[in-house]
Amino acid sequence: MRELDVGRVSDAIAALAVDACCNLGEDVIRFLDQAIEREKSETGRDVLVQLLENARLAHDKRAPLCQDTGLAVVFLEVGQEVHFTGGDLETAVNEGVQRGYTNGYLRKSAVADPIGARKNTDDNTPAMLHTRIVPGDKVRVTLAPKGGGAENMSALAMLKPSQGRQGAIDFIVDTVSKAGSNACPPIIVGVGIGGTFEKVAYLAKHALLREVGSTNPDPRLAELEDEIERRCNLLGIGPAGLGGTITVMDVFVEELPAHIASMPVAVNIQCNSARHKRVIL
Amino acid sequence: MDRVITTPLTDELVESLHAGDRLLITGTLYTARDAAHKQLAELIDKGEPLPIDLKGQIIYFVGPTPARPGEVIGSAGPTTSGRMDAYSPRLLDLGLKGMIGKGSRNEAVRESLKRNKAVYMAATGGAAALLAQRITAAKVVAYEDLGPEAIRELRVKEFPVVVINDMYGADLYAEGRKKFERKEDS
Numbered sequence: 001m002r003e004l005d006v007g008r009v010s011d012a013i014a015a016l017a018v019d020a021c022c023n024l025g026e027d028v029i030r031f032l033d034q035a036i037e038r039e040k041s042e043t044g045r046d047v048l049v050q051l052l053e054n055a056r057l058a059h060d061k062r063a064p065l066c067q068d069t070g071l072a073v074v075f076l077e078v079g080q081e082v083h084f085t086g087g088d089l090e091t092a093v094n095e096g097v098q099r100g101y102t103n104g105y106l107r108k109s110a111v112a113d114p115i116g117a118r119k120n121t122d123d124n125t126p127a128m129l130h131t132r133i134v135p136g137d138k139v140r141v142t143l144a145p146k147g148g149g150a151e152n153m154s155a156l157a158m159l160k161p162s163q164g165r166q167g168a169i170d171f172i173v174d175t176v177s178k179a180g181s182n183a184c185p186p187i188i189v190g191v192g193i194g195g196t197f198e199k200v201a202y203l204a205k206h207a208l209l210r211e212v213g214s215t216n217p218d219p220r221l222a223e224l225e226d227e228i229e230r231r232c233n234l235l236g237i238g239p240a241g242l243g244g245t246i247t248v249m250d251v252f253v254e255e256l257p258a259h260i261a262s263m264p265v266a267v268n269i270q271c272n273s274a275r276h277k278r279v280i281l
Numbered sequence: 282m283d284r285v286i287t288t289p290l291t292d293e294l295v296e297s298l299h300a301g302d303r304l305l306i307t308g309t310l311y312t313a314r315d316a317a318h319k320q321l322a323e324l325i326d327k328g329e330p331l332p333i334d335l336k337g338q339i340i341y342f343v344g345p346t347p348a349r350p351g352e353v354i355g356s357a358g359p360t361t362s363g364r365m366d367a368y369s370p371r372l373l374d375l376g377l378k379g380m381i382g383k384g385s386r387n388e389a390v391r392e393s394l395k396r397n398k399a400v401y402m403a404a405t406g407g408a409a410a411l412l413a414q415r416i417t418a419a420k421v422v423a424y425e426d427l428g429p430e431a432i433r434e435l436r437v438k439e440f441p442v443v444v445i446n447d448m449y450g451a452d453l454y455a456e457g458r459k460k461f462e463r464k465e466d467s
Contacts, residue, residue, distance in 0.1 A: 040461065041457070041460075041461060043443070043457070047405055050405045050408045050411060051405070051407055051408060053408075053411055054405075054407065054408040054409070054410050054411040057410045057411055057414070058356070058410040061410065063346075063349075063355065063356050063410040063413070064346045064355065064356040064409065064410065065356070065407065065409065065410060066356060066358055066406075066407050066409045067343060067344060067345050067346050067355065067356045067357050067358050067360075067409040067429075068344075068358075068360065068409075069346060105346055105347045105348070105349050105355055106346055106347075107344060107345070107346040107347070107355070107429050108428065108429070109344075109429070118316065120427075120428055120429075120430075122428070148360075148361075149360065149361045149383075149384070149406065152361065180384070180385060180454065180458075181383060181384045181385055181403075181406075181454050182361050182363060182383070182384035182385070184383065184406035184407045231465075234462065234463045234464070234465070235458070235462060236457075236458045236459065236460065236461035236462030236463065237458055238457060238458070238461055240383070240403070240405050240406060241383075241384070241385075241454050241457070241458070242403075242443065242453060242454070242457045243453075243454075243456070243457020243458050243459075243460050243461045244457070244461050245461055271406065271407060272406075272407040273407045
């Protein structure tokens with residue numbers, strides 16, 4: 001058993017919030033850089049140049065890449081040999097979010113009573129926390145700030161098994177088509193397939209943590225990802241939705257077995273400000 | 282070639298703007314997003330005066346990050362405009378001449394742009410640090426309690442936008458997409 005003070009989780013999350021919001025991932029920068037060569041629309045290329053300049057500026061000035069610094073989605077993979085001390089874990093996570101967003105000059109975008117008063121919680125809590133117990137004595141902390149624009153264009157469908165692979169692809173491409181310019185393309189498409197209603201949404205979200213340009217180790221899913229990407233890029237939406245050949249940066253699929261009666265598919269869209277940072281404690 | 286325009290916008294200026302035009306705006310923008318629009322609409326419905334005079338003005342749909350010490354404003358890129366569709370026609374009827382955001386507008390807003398000789402423009406979503414560089418001054422002028430959603434008066438110098446919907450009914454999103462859309466086997 002390894003003891004770990006929850007204060008270290010708070011510190012890690014506070015630091016990750018600023019790091020994630022101000023520093024675009026190397027994988028996304030690499031993609032944008034190469035996309036400038038491939039994009040056929042001149043306006044589209046200009047948008048990609050602006051996004052790269054923005055990333056450089058944000059890094060140099062420690063300024064948020066996007067004013068929407070999101071809700072704080074936190075993934076904790078907790079080794080089962082870890083014993084947390086010094087307080088309760090969930091409070092520590094929220095304490096980290098509150099500190100990171102306040103001291104880091106990040107925007108607080110959480111409102112309580114969503115269908116009523118919509119009052120800002122003033123510290124960007126609560127974190128959207130996903131905890132998994134895994135083997136080992138380490139804790140892997142991932143923070144993925146998620147903006148509202150692309151999240152709003154995400155969708156979930158309980159499709160009929162008879163709709164099959166083609167039905168799933170059509171639903172995913174249709175979701176990207178409807179997202180259009182709203183989701184700040186070029187986007188990453190996170191797809192969950194199978195499981196139950198709540199699990200499929202989690203899969204789609206978790207899929208977004210993969211590195212842009214990486215290949216799915218399962219050849220069947222790799223092929224599916226390629227087909228979805230190709231179809232999405234035929235839509236013509238392009239960078240910032242102004243028309244172009246590059247709408248999608250990458251498509252990531254995660255899958256689970258489903259109920260004999262069900263074929264759940266979830267599509268979680270990630271805008272070009274694709275932010276997530278990770279640390280192991 | 283980017284064209285520099287200055288605020289406030291006049292009928293003549295709006296008449297000369299077309300979907301696809303790239304503009305650099307110098308002058309004043311007012312920020313407002315969901316919560317501020319809701320409050321403005323409530324005042325209009327009650328027949329009460331608004332905290333800002335909208336005549337000839339441009340509203341920028343943005344909720345900036347807090348300014349670091351010594352900075353004018355934090356990062357300040359556009360938010361999705363479609364959420365303001367329910368409110369924008371009422372503001373356009375009061376003389377609002379321009380809006381800056383990202384993402385498409387509904388039929389009612391596009392019709393209102395034609396009727397009121399106004400224009401909808403987009404700034405690049407996700408380029409918030411870059412766009413903030415073009416903001417030279419910012420002050421809260423209404424609804425301070427709304428925090429990031431307060432109405433701010435921004436002074437901007439050569440703020441880059443592209444015209445999406447002009448007063449003639451053109452739509453750059455639809456046109457751009459049509460131009461690059463491909464069928465399966467072409």
